[in-house]
Amino acid sequence: MTDTPDDVTFEEALARLDEVVARMDGGDVGLEEAVRLFEQGQQLLAVCRDRLALAQQRITELTAQAETGSDADGAPF
Amino acid sequence: MKTVGARQVWAVREITDALGRRLEDLPSVWVEAEIQNLRQRSGQVYFTLNDVHQIDASMRGVLFDRLPQRPSDGGLVYAFGRVEFWAERARLSMRVERIEPAGEGALLAQIEATKARLAADGLLAEARKRPLPRLPRRVGVITSAVGAARNDILNNIWSRYPADVVLVDVPVQGPGAPAAVGRAIALLNATTNIDVIIVARGGGPLEDLMAFNDERLCRAVAASRAPVVSAVGHEKDVTVCDLVADVRVSTPTGAAAVVVPDKRVLEQQLAELARGLVRGLTRSRDAGRSGVDARQRALVSGLTGAGVRASARVRSCASRLAPSLERSLGTAAAALPDRRDRMTRAVGRIEAGYGARIAADAALLEALSPARTVARGYAILRTPESGRPVVSVDELSPGGEVLAQIRDGHATMIVKEAGQ
Numbered sequence: 001m002t003d004t005p006d007d008v009t010f011e012e013a014l015a016r017l018d019e020v021v022a023r024m025d026g027g028d029v030g031l032e033e034a035v036r037l038f039e040q041g042q043q044l045l046a047v048c049r050d051r052l053a054l055a056q057q058r059i060t061e062l063t064a065q066a067e068t069g070s071d072a073d074g075a076p077f
Numbered sequence: 078m079k080t081v082g083a084r085q086v087w088a089v090r091e092i093t094d095a096l097g098r099r100l101e102d103l104p105s106v107w108v109e110a111e112i113q114n115l116r117q118r119s120g121q122v123y124f125t126l127n128d129v130h131q132i133d134a135s136m137r138g139v140l141f142d143r144l145p146q147r148p149s150d151g152g153l154v155y156a157f158g159r160v161e162f163w164a165e166r167a168r169l170s171m172r173v174e175r176i177e178p179a180g181e182g183a184l185l186a187q188i189e190a191t192k193a194r195l196a197a198d199g200l201l202a203e204a205r206k207r208p209l210p211r212l213p214r215r216v217g218v219i220t221s222a223v224g225a226a227r228n229d230i231l232n233n234i235w236s237r238y239p240a241d242v243v244l245v246d247v248p249v250q251g252p253g254a255p256a257a258v259g260r261a262i263a264l265l266n267a268t269t270n271i272d273v274i275i276v277a278r279g280g281g282p283l284e285d286l287m288a289f290n291d292e293r294l295c296r297a298v299a300a301s302r303a304p305v306v307s308a309v310g311h312e313k314d315v316t317v318c319d320l321v322a323d324v325r326v327s328t329p330t331g332a333a334a335v336v337v338p339d340k341r342v343l344e345q346q347l348a349e350l351a352r353g354l355v356r357g358l359t360r361s362r363d364a365g366r367s368g369v370d371a372r373q374r375a376l377v378s379g380l381t382g383a384g385v386r387a388s389a390r391v392r393s394c395a396s397r398l399a400p401s402l403e404r405s406l407g408t409a410a411a412a413l414p415d416r417r418d419r420m421t422r423a424v425g426r427i428e429a430g431y432g433a434r435i436a437a438d439a440a441l442l443e444a445l446s447p448a449r450t451v452a453r454g455y456a457i458l459r460t461p462e463s464g465r466p467v468v469s470v471d472e473l474s475p476g477g478e479v480l481a482q483i484r485d486g487h488a489t490m491i492v493k494e495a496g497q
Contacts, residue, residue: 009210010210010211010212011210011211011212014211014346017350018350020354021350021353021354021357023357024353024354024356024357024358024360024361025353025356025357025360029357029361030361031361033361034357034358034361035358037354037357038354038355038357038358041350041354041357042354045347045350045351045354048347049347051212051214052212052340052343052344052347054214054241055214055238055239055240055241056239056241057235057239057240057241058241058242059231059241059242059243059244060241060242060243060244061222061244061245061246062243062244062245062246062261062264063222063245063246063247064219064245064246064247064257064258064260064261064264
């Protein structure tokens with residue numbers, strides 16, 4: 001397969017997998033191409049499943065609290 | 078001033094003049110007050126500015142007419158002007174040059190002005206709103222770590238998908254909030270793999286939501302690298318942040334549904350696609366053609382194995398289907414006698430439909446299996462060590478051993494001579 005999995009986003013992998021299956025489902029695909037599509041489909045499937053497995057419900061907590069000090073103050077006159 | 082006996086006695090004029098001099102250089106100031114007793118006379122507008130105390134005020138009619146929002150009695154306003162002393166009557170009054178609505182009125186006016194400026198820069202345009210990624214690698218969440226929205230969002234996200242979250246704690250109201258949210262957006266945009274950002278706050282009165290109508294915050298949202306989901310307040314609260322964000326959801330709870338998919342649904346979809354691949358292969362047009370090379374034959378037989386298992390499952394499912402249909406027919410038969418026949422015909426069609434495909438698979442397997450070739454009197458030569466079929470003479474060397482597999486057994490042979 002031409003693209004390495006990590007620069008293929010999940011959306012692209014899933015969209016292309018849809019295309020591959022649709023192409024194969026058409027039924028008018030020769031064995032040569034069917035085998036090639038099958039292999040490509042398996043790789044796309046692996047990309048999607050790996051991406052799904054990536055998420056581990058980890059949480060990182062940062063803070064961006066307000067700066068101190070205030071604007072104008074003091075009596076009007 | 079004159080002295081009468083031991084006393085100093087002043088003229089009224091001297092008193093008022095002295096007061097006038099004291100009150101001469103008072104600066105112009107903004108005053109927040111309620112307008113009352115508004116009346117217009119000979120090119121001037123007169124009114125009083127009230128809170129606990131009260132001061133008379135006036136404004137030139139032409140200035141009053143040009144006010145974008147003209148106040149009315151009882152209106153809360155900000156008035157800008159100078160306190161003047163009218164010596165003749167020893168009266169103080171405020172000479173007003175500008176009036177703006179105060180309180181909710183002012184906030185709404187301020188929001189409209191902010192919207193106008195952002196719209197002028199095209200930041201409210203529908204066309205610039207970006208789609209959200211289907212499966213974000215990391216989700217950025219900007220909200221108060223002690224606010225209700227925080228847990229709402231996390232629980233709702235994780236109930237759908239175990240997303241990795243980077244949460245930035247910010248104040249969600251008060252003067253420091255807009256700058257803090259702006260910094261949080263920059264922080265998240267500089268963090269790796271953040272594919273989407275949620276800006277969230279629970280509900281509250283208009284004053285408490287004003288931070289999300291602040292122009293700086295809205296420009297930071299518009300400039301964000303990652304698309305932004307605005308989840309501020311409740312359904313009825315629409316803030317300017319909602320308008321510049323890529324997606325607006327009415328509550329923090331709703332944010333999860335647009336940001337992460339439901340993992341179960343996604344897994345089912347992938348499983349269906351996997352089945353589609355196998356189905357597609359087994360149905361490919363000339364799978365049985367003889368001119369197919371060894372590598373593909375091996376691959377197809379391996380893959381078809383998967384196909385056969387699928388067909389076997391279909392066969393067993395069809396057979397299980399019949400009895401359950403019979404049972405449901407039994408109970409319905411009394412009421413609608415023809416349903417039984419229709420059901421039976423349906424089972425028949427299912428069986429026939431799959432039957433043909435199953436036969437085709439079996440034929441494909443049969444045609445491809447090596448056993449048929451050997452049965453017709455051929456032998457397969459295999460290397461003694463691995464048992465792999467010999468596919469080229471280069472693998473044979475005089476004096477070397479080779480294993481011949483024949484229909485009804487095998488024999489070990491010594492190679493006498495091997496050449497093209």
